[in-house]
Amino acid sequence: MRRSRAFIPTTKEAPSDATLASHIFLSRAGFVSQVASGLYNYMPLGKRVIKKIEKVINEEMSKAGAQEVELSFVTPADLWAESGRIEKFGKELLRFRDRKENLFVLGPTHEEMMVDLVRNRVTSYKQLPMNLYQIKTKFRDEARPRFGLMRGREFIMKDGYSFHANEADMDREFDAMEEAYKKILIRLGLDFRIVEADSGAIGGSGSKELMVIAGSGEDTIAICSKCEYGANIEAAIRTPRTDLPEAPEGAFNKFQTPAIKTIDDLAAFFKIDPYYTIKCVAKRVIYEEDSEIVLYFLRGSDNLQEVKALNAAGALDITDVSEEELQELGLIPGFIGPLDQSKAKHVMDIELKGATSMVCGANESDQHFVNVDLSILDEAAYFYDIAEVNEGDCCPRCDGTLSFTKGIEVGHIFKLGTTYSAALKAEFLDENGKAQPFVMGTYGMGVSRLVAAIIEQNHDENGCIWTKESAPYMxxxxxxxxxxxxxxxxxxxxxxxxxxxxxxxxxxxxxxxxxxxxxxxxxxxxxxxxxxxxxxxxxxxxxxxxxxxxxxxxxxxxxxxxxxxxx
RNA sequence: CGGGGUGUAGCUCAGUAUGGUUAGAGUACCUGGUUUGGGACCAGGGGGCCGAAGGUUCGAGUCCUUUCACCCCGACCA
The missing domain is CATH 3.40.50.800 (Anticodon-binding domain)
Structure with a gap:
């Protein structure tokens, strides 16, 4: 291409609303232009980069035996009703009616469509496994699009879906896809980490995220100093610490603790390490039909991880609770302890199971218990991993320590199981002629987000630095x-x-x-x-x-x- | 969805507290000339329903009301 003929409108100044390097440079260098909130035009350079990334993905998918298809962008709302996701997705689904008043949604992801495509066409175990994918524009009416291509409403995603006769084969494909994704990111020249992730609303038995390491990333990930372990903070776990601070001594007792409401005050008052105090975090958890207040208890040295808390309660959403709401239940903020379980549902952090020498609220104003032995709750209470790991905590896989870094989620792979195939009655006949729902995996990769991620990781004060397989021109x-x-x-x-x-x-x-x-x-x-x-x-x-x-x-x-x- | 902010030339912004010639600058663009190794210089030129609608006023970019859009923090989110 001759530059004199090329449509590459570069500018000296960045759009005033751009804050991220990728947003600034992709705009200034004439790769993209904003149309409306979360919507972008790709100009010639941007389009070329997209095609480069797609080429790498297509080649690796082909090597891995996946087949490319293209599903319609406009999808009948009926399908979403069938899987139940029309409610779950909520306002993110852009809905509209055609001239015949039929309801449609713009595809935000295509599990339903793909299952619909395959059901009654793939009908025998002999046709399995099968891995189908597409690279296509998606639309999610995000509450708050931001950061240029990083979080648009309209974006390009590679979404793949695999169908299997059993879990073992799904596990095998999941590992194969992890490998293929790894190769794609290596070819694109990215520094990344594959981390354990929360499966979120999509559900399923396991998932991993591909995180491009960048300070501007929206996700916090915990990584081990020694081994390959890495996890999104929402899912990170640890080995309980062994270098315990000195435990307070004495017998179970009740103490006057006037106006001592915070963990810091409490630890200072008794001259003990916060490790031996019990923190209560009250949350309102929201289920499909109703909601309730749940009291989460953990060590004073830990913080509640909200995603874990949500999962522990099996809830859809979690929100804060006001002091007034607690008082209505007869709870006294600052002095709530786990020994009286009559006023609200309790969830205890797993590391409190059998804990001794603890200080906790006595559920009376200005009173705390000391030297509490929590093993008396072993039978009665509900224990779950709800604590957020801290930097310096011990790796769950080896004796290394965990540290935090920021990442951009460019891929997410799931072991879906039969969630969608069962809901949509997509079945095949097994060796015994028995109908079984497909066991599925799903594999997403954000193509347009990768464009931004490459620049987030590869730029200097003068502009973009494209890697060899992503460059619009070499x-x-x-x-x-x-x-x-x-x-x-x-x-x-x-x-x-x-x-x-x-x-x-x-x-x-x-x-x-x-x-x-x-x-x-x-x-x-x-x-x-x-x-x-x-x-x-x-x-x-x-x-x-x-x-x-x-x-x-x-x-x-x-x-x-x-x-x-x-x- | 809560809190905050901004809408004036293609872009970045001044002008709005206190209403008053023909609405400005830089940059980009067009013409001519000089320049040619780090976003050049001189001269001339085109470009605006001051986000939209309504109002107050002799007069509104500026005041009032309504509304829309975009951005930021949070909530939410593959």
Missing amino acids: VNIMVSNIKEDAQVALGEELYANLNNLGIETMLDDRKERFGFKMKDAELIGFPYTVIIGKELESGLAEIYVRATNEKISVNASELVTKIRELI
């Missing part, structure tokens, strides 16, 4: 001064040669000055820019390497060889 040929015939001639020759070799090349033949064109090349982020300029008089040109900011001086006659060597 080489940019910059003719410094188009009034110099020799420069132009070499540029044209090189341009023709590289094109013939199938190397995607841009020829910057604009009547602009050197600095202007360099800034532009840096902003766009071509991996290599050939600078044809003054030194041509001595037969030399330069290759500017965007990733390292190096300029390599090369004999004009050896440019093609050198470029082939580099890419």
Whole structure:
């Protein structure tokens, strides 16, 4: 492509509402433009990057034996009613009626559609396993789209679905998809981590997220210093600590603790480590029909992990509770303890099971119990892992320690099981001629989010730095001064040669000055820019390497060889 | 959905407290000239329903009412 003919509207200034590097540079360099909240146009460069990423995905999916399909974007609402997700998805589903008043939704994900496609077409265990995927625009009417391509309402996602005769085969495919996803991210040149994840609303028996490591990521992940263990903070677990602080001594007793309401005050009052105190976090948990207040108890040194708390209660949603609501139940904020279970449902953190030497609220104003032995609750209470891991906690897999980092979730793979196949009655006949629902896996990867993630991880103050398999063009040929015939001639020759070799090349033949064109090349982020300029008089040109900011001086006659060597 | 903010030229913004010529700057764009290794310079030029609707006023970008859009924090979220 000739730059003089290309539609690449670069700007010096960023849109005022852009905050993330990827958003700023993708806008400034003319890859995307915003249309409305969470909606973007892809201009030629943006479209090329999308296609590059899709190419990598398609190749790896093909190697892994998956087949590409394309399902309709507009999906009948009936299907969503059948699976029950029309309510669960709520306002995120964009609904509308056609001229015949039939209700449709724009596809936010395609489990229902894919199951519908396969049911009654794949009918025998002999046809299994089968892995079908598509790369397609999705629409979710997000409450708050943000960060450019990172969280749009309309976005491009690769979504794959596998069908199996049994769990073991689904597990095998799940591992194969994890491998394939790994290869995709490696080819795209990304630094990432595969982490354990909460399965969330989609459900199923297990899931993993692919996190691109970036400070601007919206997710916190805990990773081990020694082994491969990594988990989203929502799902991270730990080995209970062994370096216990000194336990308080004495017998069970009730103490006056006037106005001592916080864990810090309590620990200071008794001169003990917060590890030996019991914290109560009250939440209102919301079920499909009703809601209730649940008291979550954990060690004073821990914090409640809300996703874990939600799962422990089997609830749909969890919200805060006011002091007034607690008082109505006869609970006294600041002095709530686990020994009186009559006023609300209790959930105890698993690490409180059998705990001794504890200090906890006495459920009376200004009173705490000391030296409580919680093993008396072993039978009566409900224990669950509800604590959020802390930095420095012990890895659950080895003796390393956990630390936190931020990640961008670019992929999420699920062991779905029979949730959707059972709901939609998608069955096959097994060896015994018995009807069974498909055992399914589902594998998502955010294509447009990957565009942003690549730039979040690969940019400097001057602009984008595309990795080799994501770059819109591999080489940019910059003719410094188009009034110099020799420069132009070499540029044209090189341009023709590289094109013939199938190397995607841009020829910057604009009547602009050197600095202007360099800034532009840096902003766009071509991996290599050939600078044809003054030194041509001595037969030399330069290759500017965007990733390292190096300029390599090369004999004009050896440019093609050198470029082939580099890419 | 709660809290906050912003809408003026393609883009980034001034002007609005205290209403008053023809609404400004920078940048981008067009013409001509000079320049040509780090977003050049000079001269000339085009470009605006001041988010929308209603109102107050002799007069509204500026005041009032309504409304829409976008952004940020939170809630929510593959």
